[in-house]
Amino acid sequence: MIQIVEHAPGEGPYAIGTALEAAGLPVRVCRAWAGDRVPEAVDDLVGLVVMGGPMAAYDEFPSRTAELALLRAALEAEIPVLGVCLGAQLLAVAAGGAAKPGTGAQVGWGDVRMTAAVQTDPLFATAPDQLRVLHWHGDTMDLPAEATLLASCDRYPVQAFRIGRSAWGLQFHLEVDEAGVEAFARAFPEEAATAPGLLETAPVELAALARHRDDVCKRFAALVAGRAEQTATRAFFTRRAATWEERFAGDGPRYAAAVARIGLRSGQYVLDLGCGTGLALPALRAQVGEAGVVVGLDLTPAMLTAATREGRDAEAQLLLADACRLPLPTGAVHGLFSAGLINHVPDPAAALREWARVTTPEGVLLLFHPSGRAERAARHGRPLDPDDPMAEEHLRPALETAGWRLAHYEDAPHHFLARAVRGQE
Template identity: 80%
Template sequence: MIQIVEHAPKEGPYALGAALEAAGLPTRVCRTWAGDRMPDTADDLVGLVVMGGAMAAYEDFPGRSAELALLRAALDADIPVLGVCLGAQLLAVAAGGAARPGNGAQIGWADVRMTEAAHADALFTTVPERLRVLHWHGDTMDLPAGATLLASCDRYPVQAFRIGGSAWGMQFHLEADESAVGAFADAFPEEAATAPGVVESAPAELAVLARHRDGVFKRFAAFVAARAQQTATRAFFTRRAATWEERFTGDGPRYAAAVDRMELRPGHRVLDLGCGTGRALPALRAQVGDTGLVLGIDLTPAMLTAALREGRDKDGHLLLADACRLPLPTATLDAIFSAGLVNHVPDPATALREWARVTAPDGTLLLFHPSGRAERAARHGRPLDPDDPLAETNLRPALRTAGWDLSCYEDAPHHFLARASRVASRGEASRP
């Protein structure tokens, strides 16, 4: 779900909303001006769009604190964000920058200049060096450390920027179409009067702008769609990372018992895939010894931060990576341990093939969960799902197709465990 935040009746997403709809992305609108409550968490979000408004980002207004909290949660979870005008200023504040009054109102059509960084940006890559856009603001912002400036102009130097790799702010109104320009003029007639012809010239201005405007928003929609599953996973686990160890403090012995079933040897190279806070890493290190290699990979930065806090980096190397596109050469590993990850990847079949690619012939895959499938289903108040990828009727053929041979399957009341061996294909040598 993409959350859209609107601060005023006339300041909707316009062309941006059309691009999201064309991409088939579901949206949910929080109309703060109508008293809608801001979401408490970012758990179910794959994107966040924050529109403009007449209020000041540097002054308190109803819902400001909750909005900044949602923006910070989105930044922490690497959720794609797009802020427009007031939304851009709030994004800057949420990231540690500051909003402030500008040097008088900037209203009407005028150029912005793209910076060198914009040429390599995921959204602005094809935008020409100069772009004539609609301005309608009197405030500005100071960017946080590390932000990338993408567009500027002499009077208001911060016009577009990126924070990290997935959050963008635009001071100007790139979302504007003809109805938006008319709506702004109706809502703010005194400001419109300072820019004669702003409405009348809109068709001609938009005829030139539309191609670039639509390209930026199409790329944003594609960016959101391509990362949706990863975003949802990060959003879910980011908020829970700080208390993960406390919630599951008694699981350590069960993880160690599962690792024992892998039959590892000193010197083996093993990966804890979807390692979370790294609860399996000490047991894996104990099995492979000082001469072995232990890696822990997770998609959620907050989980790896929690692992560092627990000192798990002493037992293995922690890496941030996508489980379906591992940054490892073919046949690197002797074994993979994975607890609960299969239910969180977008395509289990693709994941299992990738895990087979990085594992040497005869290598081991152990899928584990400290709760059985029936126990987990009951805890969440739902029946067993026949389409669950961990159901034996689904898992066995999926493993076989991906290059694994399932040798052990246990769906017990208080644990789930499946052990498989990497099948050597023609021409591959088995591990020693």
């Protein structure tokens, strides 16, 4: 779900909404100006768009606190974000910067200059060196140190920026079409009067802008769609990372017992896929010894932060990566440990093939969960799923197709364990 937050009736997403719809992405609109409640969590979000409005990001307004909390949660979970005007200022504040009054209203068509950073930016890589856009603001912002400035102009130096890998702020209104320009002029006639010819020149200005506007909006929609599965996983686990260790610390002995079943030797290379807070890492380190290599890999930065807080970085190298697209050469590892991850990947068959690719012949894959399948189903108040990829009748052929041989399958009341061996090439 894409969440759009609007602050004024005429300040809708326009071209952004068109691009999201064309990409087949479901959209949910929070009309904060009408009293809609801003979502408290990002668990079901794959993208967030925060539009402009007449209020100031440095002053309190009814939805400000909730919006800042939502933006901070989206940043932590690396959910793609696009903030426009007020939305950009709120994004800067949420990331640790500050919003502040500017030097007066900047209204009307005007140029912005792209910085060298746009050459590698996912949204603005094809933008021209100079872009003529619609300005409509009187405030500005100080960016946090980690922000990347993308566009500027003499009067208001911060015009576009990126936070991290997936959040963008636009001070100007790139999203507008003719209906949008007319809506702005109707809503703010006194400000519109300071920009003579605003409406009359709109068709010509928009004709020149349209290709670049649509390219940026389509790139954002494509980025959201392409990362949707990863984003959903990050969003789900990010909010749970802070209490994960507390919830599952008692499972440590079960993890250690499972690791003992892998059967690795000293000096070998083992990978914990979806390591979470790293419950298995001490046992994996003990099995391969100081001469071995232990890597704990997870898609969620908050989980690796929690693992570091627990001191697990002393047991293993912690790596932020997608477990379905491993940044490892073929045949690099002797063993893989995975607790519960197979139920959270979008394509289990593809994941098993990728895991086989990085494993040496006769290497071992251990799939584990501290609860049996029936126990987990009962805990969630549902019957066993006949299509569960961990059911033996599904798992065995999936493993064989991917290049594994199922050596042991154990679906006990209080744990699940499957041990598979990588076949010869």
